Amino acid sequence: MSKKMRLAAFVTAGPGRPGGWRYPGSVPGWLDASYYHNIARTLEDGRFDLAFFPDILSVPDRFGGSTDSQLRYGALGSLRVDPLPVMASMAAVTRHLGIAATVSTSYAQPFSVARTFASLDHLTAGRSAWNIVTSFQESEARNFNLDAQFDRSTRYERADEFLQVAAKLWDSWEDDALVLDEQAPLFADPDRVHRIDHQGQYFTVRGPLNVPRPPQGYPVLIQAGASSKGKDFAAHWSDVIFCSHASKESAQSFYTEIKERAATFGRDPDRIKILPSITPIVAPTAARAKELAAEIFELVPPLGGLSTLAYHLDVDLSTFPLDERLPEVEVPGVEGHYHEVREITERDGLTLRQLGKQYGGRTEGDFIGTAAEVADGLQEWFTDGAADGFTLQVPYQPGGFETFTRQVVPELQKRGLFRTEYEGVTLRENLGLDRPARGEWTTRAGGAA
Template sequence: MPEKHIHLAAFMNAGPMATVGWRHAAARDDFLDAAYYTDTARLLEEALFDLIFVPDSLAVPRSLGGRFDPAVRYGAGSPRLDPIPAISLMAGATRHIGLAATTSTGYNEPYNVARSYATLDHLTGGRAGWNVVTSFQDAEAQNFGFEALPPREQRYARAEEFLEATARLWDSWSDAAVVHDKVSGQYGRPDEVRAVDFQGEYVKVQGPLGVPRPPQGYPVIVQAGASPSGRDFAARWADVIFCSHESIESAIEFYSDVKALAAKYGRDPDHLKILPAAAVVVGDSKEDAQARHHAFEDLVEPEAGLSRLAYHINVDLTKFDLDGPLPEMEVAGVMGHYREVLEYARTRNLTIRELGQWYGARTEGYLVGSASDIADGMEEWIDRGAADGFMVVATHVPAAFADFASQVVPELQRRGRFRTEYTGKTLRDHLGLPRPEREEWKNRAASTLRKATQP
C-alpha cells in the first residue's frame, strides 16, 4: 500500500504575527506593504504548498478587563487587515497555490459573499477557498450593532442557512449557461440560469447571482468548528477542517469522529481533509531548534498572553484569581482552543497567570527539532490517523516559512510524502477533492438531509 501524501497549508495573518511573532529579529515589519504578501506567496508556491490560509477578526479585542489596551500594546489579535485584498495580491503574484480567506456568516449576507468568492475563483483559475466562521467575540458583535455575541446554536443556525443560500447562488448558473457567441449576439442561455428565492429564519435572497458558476463549482470550504455543532456542520459542508490539538490522542479522536460523521452523511471521508495546526521550529539539530524556541518564548509579556487567550475564548480572565487554576466553564469563543488549554494546564498544574506566559508564545501543535525530527513527527500523525496534512504556522514571517521550505519540504519529498511539482490546476486538484455537481448543496444542507431520512 503506498504511503499517504501529506497536504500542507500555510497560516498567515493579514497583519503581524500576533502577540510575539512580530518581535522576532527575523520578522519583516512591512505588513502594510504589498510586497510582504507577494514575496511570501511566491516563497510558499516555490515550496509547492497546497494553499495559503488567512484568518480574520472584525474587532480589536476587548476581552481582557473590557479594555483594548493590551491588544494594541502587545499586538494580541490586532491589527488585522481585510484578508480579501491580501489574497488578491497574492493571487496576482502566483499561478498555482490555493488562497483561502476568512469571512464571517454573522456579519455579511450570502449574496455579497457568493459574489466575492465566485469572482476570486474565476480570476485565480479555480484557486479560491472560503474559511467559514460564525465569529466568536462580543467585540465583533458590538461593531455591527449588537450588544453581545449570539448563542452558539443560533450562530450555527444562521451559518447553516447562509451556506445553503450561498451554494444555491453559485449553482444559479449552470456550467452551460455562458455561450458568448459574437456572431449570433447571444451571450447566455436564460433557461440555464435560475432564481434562488431562498427564505429562511435568518437570511433571504432572491438571486440569481451576477457571476457565472465558479471554476471549482464551489470554492473550497474551510471550517474550524470543534464543538458538537461545529463538528456536525463541518462534516456536512467542509472540504478542509483546520483544527488544533495538544496531544496526538485528542487529534485521533477528533479525526475519527468527524470522518465518521462525514460517512454518516453519505460523503466519502477522504473528501474531507483534516489539517491540524503545526508550528514548526526547525534547527540544525533538536538542541538548536529548542534553543530557538526558548528564545522565542523569552519575548513574551504575560499580559500579552492573557489578552490573547481571553480573546480566543471570549472570557474576561481578570474575573478569576490569576494565581489559581483555569476553571471548567462554558465559553462563547473558540471551544477547541479552550479544551486544549484546559488539558495543557491540568496536565502541568499551571495557574492562569502561568498560562498567559505560555499562551503568549503558543502556536498550536509545536514541532521542534531538525528537519528529520519534524518529518518523523508529521509522518506519525498521518500514519496513526490524526491528520491528512498540516496547517503550518510560522512563528515569524517569512523567515520561519523559508526555514520550513528549505529544510523540511526536501526531507518530506525524499521520503515520498510530498509532491515534487503541481500536477493539477485548481485548489481542489491539489487537495484531491472532486468538483461539486450542480445542486450538491442538497447533499449537505441539514434541512434537506432531515427530509431525506424522514419516514
C-alpha cells in the same frame, strides 16, 4: 508511499503570536502587498496546497473589557488587514497556490459573499477557499449595529442557511450558460441562468448571481468546528477542516469522530481533509532548536498571551488571580482551545501568568528539532490517523515559512510524503477533491443546523 500529505500555511494579515512581531527575524510588513507576495512565492516554491488567512471583525477587548493589552502587545487581532483583497493580490503573483480567506456568516449577506468568492475563484483560476466562521465576540457584534451577538444556536442556523443560499447562487448559472456567440447574438443563454427565489428564516434572495459558476463549482470550503454544533457543521459542509490539538491522541480522536460524522451525513470521509495546526521550530541541531524556542518564548508578554486566550475562550481572564491555576470555567468561545489549555495546565501545573506566556508562545504538538526530527513527528501523525496533512503556524513571519519550506519540505518530499510538483490546476485538483456538480448542495443542506 502514494498517499500524500496536504500542507496549508496559516498566515496572519497582522501580528500573529504576541511575541512573534518582537523577534528580530520578523518583518512588520502586514500593510504592504509585497509582504504577502513574498510569502506567496515562498509557499509556492514549497508546493504548499494553500495559504490560510484567519480573520476577526474587531480589535478584541475580552481581557478586562479593553483593547489596551491587545494593542500594546500586538496580540491577535490588534491589527487585521481584510484577507479578501490580500487573496486577490497574492494570486496575481502566483499560479498554483490556493488561498483561503475567513469570512463570517454573522455579519455579511450571502449575495455579497457568494459573489466575492465566485469572482475570486475566477480571478484566481480556481484557487480560492472560504474559511467559514460564525464569529463569537461581543466586540464584533458591536461593530455591526448589535448590542449583543446572536447565541450559538442562532449563529449556526444562520450559517447553515447562509451556505445554502451561497450554494444556490453559485449554481444559478449552469456550467455552459455563458455562450458568447457574437453572430446570434447570444451572450448568455437566459434558459440556463436561473433565479433562486430563496425565502428562508434569515435570508430572502432572488438571484441569479451576476457571475458565472466558479471554476471549482464552489470554492473550497474550510471550517474549524470544535463544539458539537461546529463539528456537525464542519462534517456537513467542509472540504478542509482546520483544528488545534496538544497531542497526537486528541488529534486522532477528533479525526475519527469527524470522519464518522461525515459518513453518517452520506459524505465520503476521504473527501474531507483534516489539517491540524502545528508550530514547528526547526534548526540545524536539536539543541539549537530548543534554544530558539526558548528565545522566542522569552519574547512573549504574559498579558499578550492571556488577552489572546481571553479572546479565544471568550472569557474575561482579567478576573482571575494571575499566580494561581485557571479554574474550570464555562467557555462560550473555541472549545478546542480550552481542551488544549486544560491539558497543558494540568500537565505542566501552570499558573495563569505562566499559561499566558505558554499560550502566547505555544508550539502545538511539540515539533521542535532538526528538519528530520520534525518530519518524523509529522509522518507519525499522518500515518497514525491523526491528520491528512497540517496547517503550518510559524512563531514569526515571514522567516518561519522560509525555514520550513527550505528545510522540512525537502525532507518530506524525500520520504515520498509530499508532492514535488503540483498535480492539478485548481486547488480542488491539488487537494484531490472532486469538482461539485451543480445541485450538490441539496445533498448537504439542512440537518447541520
